[in-house]
Each structure stands twice: as structure tokens, then as C-alpha cells.
Amino acid sequence: MQEMIEKAIQEHTQNGQFSRLSVAELSSQLSLPKSRVTQVLQQLLKAGTVVRAGQKPVLFLDRSVLEETYGTAIEGDTIRNLDQWLAAQTDQEQDFDRLIGHDGSLSSLVEQCKATVAYPPNGLPLILTGETGTGKSMIAGLAYEYARNHDLVKPESRFVAVNCSEYANNPELLTANLFGYVKGAFTGADQDTPGLLELADGGVLFLDEVHNLKGECQEKLFHFMDQSIYHRMGDNKTWYTSSVRLIFATTEDPEKVLLKTLQRRIPMKLTVPNLAARGNYEKLQIILSMFAREEERLKVHIQLSSSVIQLLLSYPFPENIGGLKSAIQSSCVNALFQTDEEKVMRIGLKDIPDSVIQYSALETLMKPRELTWHGIEELRHDLVNVRTPFSFFESVLETLETTQDFESDFRAIQKTVLHHFKRSLRKADLTPFETAFLTIVQDRCRQYHLELPEKDRQLYTTAFVELLSLPQGIDLLLQSRAKQVEEVMNRLRTEAFKYFSLVTEIRQEVRERLETDLNPLQCLIMTVLAARAGQSQPAPRRMGVILAHGESSASSMAMCVNQWLETHVFDAIDMPLFVSQEEISRQLNDWLRKMEGIEELFLLVDLGSLEQIYRNLNIRNVNIGIINSLSLKLALSVGQDIRNQTPMEKVFERAKALSSIEYHIERNREKPRMIICSCASGLGVAEKLRGVIVDSLPEDSDIRVMTYDYNTLQQEGMTSPVFEENQVISIVGTLKPEEITVPFVALEDLILQENTNRFDDSLRPYMEAEEMRVFKKNIVKNFSLSNIMNSLTILNPAKLLEHVADAIDRLQNRLGVSLGNNTCFGLYVHVSCLIERLVMNRGIEVYGNADAFRLEQQDFIQAVDDSFADVQKFYGIRIPVEETGYMYDYIKNDPNYKKRV
Numbered sequence: 015m016q017e018m019i020e021k022a023i024q025e026h027t028q029n030g031q032f033s034r035l036s037v038a039e040l041s042s043q044l045s046l047p048k049s050r051v052t053q054v055l056q057q058l059l060k061a062g063t064v065v066r067a068g069q070k071p072v073l074f075l076d077r078s079v080l081e082e083t084y085g086t087a088i089e090g091d092t093i094r095n096l097d098q099w100l101a102a103q104t105d106q107e108q109d110f111d112r113l114i115g116h117d118g119s120l121s122s123l124v125e126q127c128k129a130t131v132a133y134p135p136n137g138l139p140l141i142l143t144g145e146t147g148t149g150k151s152m153i154a155g156l157a158y159e160y161a162r163n164h165d166l167v168k169p170e171s172r173f174v175a176v177n178c179s180e181y182a183n184n185p186e187l188l189t190a191n192l193f194g195y196v197k198g199a200f201t202g203a204d205q206d207t208p209g210l211l212e213l214a215d216g217g218v219l220f221l222d223e224v225h226n227l228k229g230e231c232q233e234k235l236f237h238f239m240d241q242s243i244y245h246r247m248g249d250n251k252t253w254y255t256s257s258v259r260l261i262f263a264t265t266e267d268p269e270k271v272l273l274k275t276l277q278r279r280i281p282m283k284l285t286v287p288n289l290a291a292r293g294n295y296e297k298l299q300i301i302l303s304m305f306a307r308e309e310e311r312l313k314v315h316i317q318l319s320s321s322v323i324q325l326l327l328s329y330p331f332p333e334n335i336g337g338l339k340s341a342i343q344s345s346c347v348n349a350l351f352q353t354d355e356e357k358v359m360r361i362g363l364k365d366i367p368d369s370v371i372q373y374s375a376l377e378t379l380m381k382p383r384e385l386t387w388h389g390i391e392e393l394r395h396d397l398v399n400v401r402t403p404f405s406f407f408e409s410v411l412e413t414l415e416t417t418q419d420f421e422s423d424f425r426a427i428q429k430t431v432l433h434h435f436k437r438s439l440r441k442a443d444l445t446p447f448e449t450a451f452l453t454i455v456q457d458r459c460r461q462y463h464l465e466l467p468e469k470d471r472q473l474y475t476t477a478f479v480e481l482l483s484l485p486q487g488i489d490l491l492l493q494s495r496a497k498q499v500e501e502v503m504n505r506l507r508t509e510a511f512k513y514f515s516l517v518t519e520i521r522q523e524v525r526e527r528l529e530t531d532l533n534p535l536q537c538l539i540m541t542v543l544a545a546r547a548g549q550s551q552p553a554p555r556r557m558g559v560i561l562a563h564g565e566s567s568a569s570s571m572a573m574c575v576n577q578w579l580e581t582h583v584f585d586a587i588d589m590p591l592f593v594s595q596e597e598i599s600r601q602l603n604d605w606l607r608k609m610e611g612i613e614e615l616f617l618l619v620d621l622g623s624l625e626q627i628y629r630n631l632n633i634r635n636v637n638i639g640i641i642n643s644l645s646l647k648l649a650l651s652v653g654q655d656i657r658n659q660t661p662m663e664k665v666f667e668r669a670k671a672l673s674s675i676e677y678h679i680e681r682n683r684e685k686p687r688m689i690i691c692s693c694a695s696g697l698g699v700a701e702k703l704r705g706v707i708v709d710s711l712p713e714d715s716d717i718r719v720m721t722y723d724y725n726t727l728q729q730e731g732m733t734s735p736v737f738e739e740n741q742v743i744s745i746v747g748t749l750k751p752e753e754i755t756v757p758f759v760a761l762e763d764l765i766l767q768e769n770t771n772r773f774d775d776s777l778r779p780y781m782e783a784e785e786m787r788v789f790k791k792n793i794v795k796n797f798s799l800s801n802i803m804n805s806l807t808i809l810n811p812a813k814l815l816e817h818v819a820d821a822i823d824r825l826q827n828r829l830g831v832s833l834g835n836n837t838c839f840g841l842y843v844h845v846s847c848l849i850e851r852l853v854m855n856r857g858i859e860v861y862g863n864a865d866a867f868r869l870e871q872q873d874f875i876q877a878v879d880d881s882f883a884d885v886q887k888f889y890g891i892r893i894p895v896e897e898t899g900y901m902y903d904y905i906k907n908d909p910n911y912k913k914r915v
């Protein structure tokens with residue numbers, strides 16, 4: 015029989031079926047009398063084969079199975095609290111350990127909570143206040159678990175929660191439920207019913223949203239709190255007792271919503287901070303634990319994009335953790351169908367609820383950043399390692415950001431930083447990578463004449479190496495504070511320029527040579543450390559300061575020169591654009607104070623009168639030379655001389671010699687592609703022509719069109735600067751200028767659409783086929799005689815054209831030739847413009863060799879004169895021989911005319 019019992023115990027212990035290990039259970043399973051089972055169990059207990067778990071009912075478990083399963087030795091023969099013992103063995107987090115922030119922002123709240131619950135004999139009433147969703151209910155529940163795990167309440171006791179807001183419209187019902195009632199107490203009370211106070215007897219009663227508790231009920235409650243006795247509703251005679259721990263919670267101010275008498279009976283008031291006050295580290299912990307829970311529920315591996323993490327960290331959830339939780343659950347639902355075969359579910363911005371997305375400033379969302387995915391598990395793992403460095407960085411950042419007295423806070427931070435790294439002083443050998451990093455740091459420091467202090471060398475080594483190997487997770491947290499970091503970095507650049515630029519150089523070199531990017535926080539701490547090392551060293555005897563307007567003009571130039579010369583010769587002072595003279599002087603005086611011991615200062619300023627600058631300086635034991643001009647070349651020369659110990663006077667003489675300026679204009683090498691419109695008829699027609707061509711060119715064509723005076727072109731030929739400055743594609747006009755080798759297209763060809771091929775050919779190399787098609791279509795549409803004639807300003811084009819056409823007909827008769835259509839159209843335009851010019855007294859007075867023309871072409875001159883007699887009379891003009899010369903040039907190339915000659 016003993017064997018049978020032993021076997022059963024062994025089996026059930028192995029299978030974790032602990033509830034089957036009570037005397038009653040064993041006796042019914044094995045059909046043995048209870049007394050017999052008890053007897054055997056007592057023997058086994060004595061022999062150490064079983065241990066008993068002090069629960070109700072008492073359980074008997076197999077010792078060796080338990081010890082083997084959990085790898086631990088059990089002392090004595092009793093496990094007082096089996097749940098607690100099992101949780102401890104499986105490393106499960108217990109009660110308050112599950113509350114994120116229990117060891118951070120909520121640590122003192124948790125300690126107070128524990129003390130309140132443990133207060134003998136029955137704990138103290140406690141009220142939790144705080145915004146909605148901050149975790150009040152959770153804390154109340156954990157307080158009960160804590161009490162159970164620590165035997166402050168009986169294991170069989172209960173945690174009973176009631177939300178008073180659910181009874182807001184029926185306060186009597188709440189009173190009845192709290193205190194219980196007797197049959198007939200109110201309609202529907204058909205039997206005696208115990209209240210929640212009774213149900214929670216020995217455990218915890220949690221009254222949530224307690225501000226909904228009406229005054230009468232509050233009174234009953236404080237009476238109970240005073241004496242631990244109460245009446246059920248409907249029975250004012252019988253007293254009931256209950257020993258219950260009371261926890262209240264409200265989102266309101268208890269002083270405003272609870273009766274004074276009740277308030278007085280709740281000695282402990284704890285306020286749960288809202289989500290915003292929890293800090294990014296804890297926020298990230300909460301986010302990740304919630305996603306981890308979803309992973310478990312949905313049986314997937316969740317990956318988050320960096321933007322999602324940033325957004326969830328920055329959104330001010332009005333419902334605090336509760337709101338964050340629903341947003342996380344919704345995004346998981348949204349992303350559920352995107353789970354791949356590997357069961358990976360990626361959650362990106364598109365899956366986040368709209369209300370959260372809308373909050374985010376567009377610029378934040380659209381900031382270019384690499385799309386990186388992070389698995390929940392690895393992030394949680396990282397987070398553990400990041401905790402200490404991050405909270406350390408956070409405190410450093412906060413101090414520097416809010417400081418009123420930079421210098422003293424900076425010194426305080428230096429101490430904190432050194433102290434921080436002292437704790438992890440390293441003894442281990444450096445890896446080759448770490449050695450390379452340290453070599454870079456030391457080389458650069460040497461260039462800045464900065465020796466790491468001998469006694470702290472080990473410490474600096476530790477610090478730098480530790481900074482180098484910060485866990486990745488810190489980058490995520492850092493991004494959420496990017497703005498703050500940037501502000502602090504700017505501040506450092508101004509206040510600790512030398513060390514800031516040293517670290518900037520180190521960062522650059524580490525990036526180039528070790529392919530590792532130091533993040534701004536690493537740089538910040540390195541700057542702090544470098545400055546600390548620098549303070550123990552005497553100031554240099556001579557130095558320069560570049561003082562310039564603009565956000566970082568001075569610092570960029572100084573950094574550039576220092577780097578070039580591999581010596582820190584210049585400090586920099588960046589000035590806002592509109593800064594007063596007093597402010598400049600103040601900054602310079604501060605600088606002089608900091609550099610105590612300096613003998614010579616070379617000041618390079620970009621603007622401002624020399625006199626004004628030095629008038630307000632506190633000059634003691636220092637020579638200050640000022641140059642009110644600034645260029646990189648000049649700064650380099652001065653820097654070099656500072657380094658080479660060149661006497662001050664000479665430094666400035668050289669600088670002055672450099673200051674005379676030279677200039678050179680480098681013309682645009684990419685010549686514009688150009689069509690030239692040039693008409694012997696005058697600039698009016700040329701201008702009109704230009705307009706028509708411009709309108710015909712495709713919209714995005716890079717071909718430009720210009721007008722150019724015909725006579726000038728005629729005189730200058732191909733030497734004209736227009737060919738030097740442009741890539742001339744073709745010339746369009748009424749008459750072809752002589753000696754021009756660029757393709758010429760006659761206006762009449764365009765009007766008659768006859769020889770446009772030439773024009774097309776000249777353009778083809780510069781246009782795509784489609785552009786060419788559009789262009790040709792437009793040319794047909796836009797070129798018409800009347801369109802061109804519209805360039806006439808005073809005469810009526812239709813009338814004039816009639817006169818001119820008649821006169822040209824007469825001229826053809828006189829000359830005995832029938833001119834080609836093109837020549838006629840060209841002549842119509844040319845002669846019409848000519849007549850208008852003459853009417854306006856703007857006739858052409860030059861024509862090649864006019865005398866020779868007069869002698870050789872007397873017949874032609876006469877023929878024109880006769881044919882145009884009516885026109886000349888009508889318009890009161892006289893066509894001069896020079897103009898006739900141009901008409902001749904027009905006609906002489908006509909094939910029919912040539913044949914006749």
C-alpha cells in the first residue's frame with residue numbers, strides 16, 4: 015500500500031497535478047481510508063521522501079522529483095507557499111516585479127505600497143490617484159498578490175474589485191452590494207445576500223473610481239473602517255465583521271470628491287505618474303512587453319520599424335498606458351494578414367491607428383531614415399543592457415539642457431562621468447579594434463597638445479572603450495531625444511569649442527578608418543572627458559579666435575584650419591546675424607577669462623569696426639591683434655604663423671598683403687542653344703518672328719530665340735560675339751546676311767511652308783522626334799503672312815499689302831520676270847516694313863557699296879522707282895537708293911531673275 019501511495023505521489027508530482035495530492039484526493043483515487051493514507055504520508059514525511067506544501071488542503075509532493083525538476087535542494091519537510099516557491103524556481107516575476115517601472119519611476123510608490131499592505135495587523139487603507147490608464151487597477155491587484163506571496167493574507171483569501179462608476183445611477187444598489195442585504199430590504203431582495211466586504215474578508219477589496227461613491231455610502235464605509243463592523247442593508251440590528259484590506263482608486267482629486275471624514279481614514283495616498291512622466295526607457299519597456307504579449311497571443315514574431323517605435327514613444331496618449339495598449343493591439347490587428355510563411359509580422363507606420371499618425375508632425379514622419387526592422391525579442395534583450403548607460407546619458411542631457419550656469423554644471427557632469435566609468439574600470443586586455451580606436455583618440459589628442467592625465471589613463475581608456483561598445487538599443491532611445499541632443503551639442507560647440515572639434519575629428523576618423531559611427535551621445539561624453547583632461551593643462555601662450563556671423567561659419571572655418579595645420583590654433587565664436595557689439599565683447603571677455611595665461615590673441619572678425627571691438631575688452635597681460643577681414647586663405651596664413659611663433663607684427667603684415675583681391679570671371683561653358691531672328695526689314699519683324707518661333711517650340715525645350723540687328727550682323731559676319739556666346743543653330747530672317755556660315759532660313763519659306771525642311775534639319779540634332787513633331791505642327795499653325803504683318807505698328811497692314819502687291823506686280827512686268835512665290839512673299843513683308851520705316855522717317859541709310867550699286871543697276875533703280883511711283887505718292891515717301899539696294903539683294907537670288915540675267 016505504501017508503494018502504491020508513493021507511486022501515485024511520484025506520478026502526480028511529475029505531471030504537475032498537484033491538486034491531486036491531498037489526503038482526500040489520494041484516498042478517493044486509491045480507494046483507501048483517509049486515516050490509512052494519513053498514516054503512510056506521515057511516515058514518508060519523516061523519511062524525507064515527500065514534502066508537504068502548507069496550503070489548504072495540505073498537499074504532499076515527491077521530494078526528489080521536485081528537487082530534480084527544479085535543480086534545487088528543499089530544506090526541511092515543508093514548502094510554506096507552493097505557488098510562491100514554484101514561481102521562484104521558474105524565475106517567474108512575482109507580484110510587483112511584473113510592474114514595469116517597479117525598479118525605476120515607480121520604485122518608491124511600490125515600496126510605499128508594500129509597506130501599507132504589510133502594516134500590522136491588517137494593513138492600512140490606501141488610495142491610488144492618477145490619470146486614467148496609468149495602472150491603478152494593476153497596482154491594486156499586485157498589492158494583493160504581494161500580500162498573498164508574503165503570507166500577509168491567507169492563500170484562500172480573495173481580491174474583490176468593484177467599479178463604483180458602474181453604479182453611478184443606482185447608489186443604493188452599490189451600498190447593498192458592498193454591505194450585503196437581508197431578504198425584503200428592497201424590491202427584488204428575495205434572500206439574504208452577503209456583501210463584497212464579506213466576500214473579500216481576509217483579502218483585499220478594491221474600490222475603483224471611488225469618486226462615484228455617494229455621501230451616505232461613504233459614511234457607512236468610514237464607520238466600518240473605524241470599527242470593522244457593519245450592518246447589512248435592511249437589518250440595523252445584526253453586526254457583521256470583516257477583516258479586509260481596502261484599496262481605493264480615483265482619477266479625481268480625493269480632497270474634492272471624498273468626504274473629509276473618509277479622507278482622514280485613508281492614511282496613504284499614492285499618485286501614479288502618467289505615461290509622459292515615465293521616461294523613454296520605461297515607455298519602450300512597456301511597448302515591447304505589450305508587443306511580446308501579442309506575439310504570444312497571435313503566435314507570430316513581430317518586427318517593428320524604427321518609425322513606429324519613435325511614434326509610439328512620442329505620442330502623448332491621453333489614456334496613458336491603457337491607450338498605448340489599444341493602439342498596439344489595433345496595429346497588430348491591422349498587420350495580421352501580412353504575416354509571412356516564417357510567421358514574421360512586420361508592423362510599419364501604415365498599421366498604426368490614424369489618431370496616432372495624425373499627431374505626428376509630417377516632417378518627423380518624412381524624415382529620411384533607413385527602413386530598419388527590429389524584432390521584439392532582440393530589442394528586449396538590448397534594452398536590458400542599455401538601461402544604465404541610457405539613464406546616465408539622460409541625466410547628463412537634462413543637466414546640460416536646462417543649465418543656468420554652464421561652467422559649473424559642466425564641471426559637475428565631468429565628475430559624474432568619471433565616477434560612472436570608475437565603477438567599470440577595466441582590467442581586461444584590449445581587443446585589436448579597441449586598440450585601433452584608442453590610437454586614433456590619442457593621436458588626435460596629441461595634435462591638440464592634449465595629454466590624457468597619467469593617473470587617469472586607465473580610466474580614460476575604460477571610458478573611451480566602453481563608449482565605443484555601447485549596445486545598439488541606445489540608438490533607438492537616442493532618436494527619441496534627437497532634438498535635445500542637438501541643442502546640447504550646439505551648446506558644447508560654443509562653450510567647449512576646442513574639445514568639441516577634437517571629438518568631431520575623432521568621429522570622422524573612426525568613421526573612415528574603423529567603419530564605425532559614434533553617435534552624438536558618445537561624442538558628448540567624449541567631449542566632456544576631453545575637456546576634463548584639458549583643464550589640467552596650461553593654456554597655450556598664443557592662440558587665434560575666429561569670430562563670424564552665422565550659425566557655424568566661424569566654427570567650420572576654425573575646424574578646417576586646425577585640421578589642416580594639425581594643431582589647434584583657432585577657437586571659434588559663432589554669432590547670430592544681428593548681434594550687439596556688447597554681446598560680442600561679452601563673449602570675448604568670457605573667452606579671455608577662460609584662457610587665463612594666454613599672452614597673444616589673434617582675432618579674426620568678419621564684420622565690425624576694429625576700434626569698437628577692442629574698446630570693451632578686458633585686456634590684462636595679453637596682446638590682442640585684430641583683423642577685420644576673413645577668408646580661409648587668410649585664416650590659414652595667420653594660423654600657420656601662430657603655430658610657427660612668427661612675431662605678431664609680421665603675422666599681420668603678411669595677412670594684409672594677402673588681403674588685396676584679384677578677380678576673374680569664368681563664363682558659362684555651357685553655351686545656350688540659340689536661334690537668331692534678324693531681318694533687313696527691321697527689328698519689328700524680327701521681334702514678331704521671335705515671338706512666333708518661341709510659341710512654336712515645345713514647352714520644355716532648352717533652345718532659346720533672340721533678335722539681332724541685321725546691319726550689325728552683316729558687318730560683323732562670323733566674328734560677331736553672338737557666335738562666341740551662343741551655340742547658334744540657325745538664323746531666320748528676311749535676307750541672308752553675307753559671310754554667314756550658320757544655316758539661314760528665309761522668312762518666306764516659313765510662311766509658305768515650302769522649304770521648312772532646311773529649318774527642320776538645322777533643329778533636328780537638338781530635338782527628340784516627339785518634340786520635332788510638336789514644333790512642326792506649331793510652325794504650320796503660327797506662321798502666316800498676316801501674323802507677321804501684324805508687326806506693323808502704324809499702317810493698316812491689309813491696305814499696305816494691297817499697294818505693295820500691286821507695285822511688285824508692276825516691277826515684275828518692268829523687269830520682264832515672274833519672280834518665285836517665295837521671293838514675292840519675302841518682298842511683301844520686306845517692302846511693307848520698309849514703307850512703314852520711311853513713313854516714320856527711319857529709313858536705312860547704309861547699304862554695302864551704294865555708289866557702285868547706283869552705277870551698275872541704274873535700270874533696276876529706275877524700274878523700282880517707276881513701279882512704286884503710286885505707292886510713294888500715296889504714302890508721301892521716297893525710297894532711297896540704299897533701300898532699293900536691299901530690294902535688289904532680295905530679287906537677285908531668285909532663280910527666274912538669275913535666268914533672265
Ligand SMILES: Nc1ncnc2c1ncn2[C@@H]1O[C@H](COP(=O)(O)OP(=O)(O)OP(=O)(O)O)[C@@H](O)[C@H]1O
Nearest residue numbers: 113114115145146147148149150151152335336339
Ligand atoms: N507599470 C505597468 N507595467 C505594465 N503594464 C501596465 C503598467 N501600468 C499599467 N499597465 C497596463 O495598462 C493598462 C491600463 O492600466 P489600468 O487599467 O491598471 O489603469 P487605471 O489607472 O486603473 O485606469 P482607469 O483609471 O481608466 O481605471 C492595463 O492593461 C495594465 O495592465
